[in-house]
Amino acid sequence: MQHANPPKPKLEDIVQQFPKLFDVKENATPQYFKPYTVPFALRDKVEAEIQRLEKEGVLKKIETSDWATQSHCTCFKD
Numbered sequence: 232m233q234h235a236n237p238p239k240p241k242l243e244d245i246v247q248q249f250p251k252l253f254d255v256k257e258n259a260t261p262q263y264f265k266p267y268t269v270p271f272a273l274r275d276k277v278e279a280e281i282q283r284l285e286k287e288g289v290l291k292k293i294e295t296s297d298w299a300t301q302s303h304c305t306c307f308k309d
């Protein structure tokens with residue numbers, strides 16, 4: 232029997248399950264990429280999704296980091 236809404240894994244669980252994906256070499260040079268500009272028409276939706284992912288523990292808000300990469304928003308019709 233499958234659950235209609237199975238529990239979603241927390242970030243810590245994913246990192247433990249797939250350690251190679253999150254392996255950072257000891258002497259790695261930090262990389263920082265300027266974020267993409269979110270179109271004004273999508274800003275509210277993107278902000279709501281980020282807040283949802285923070286609440287679920289997928290994302291964690293930080294103030295500063297030497298490491299950063301761009302994210303890309305794709306909208307799908309429901």
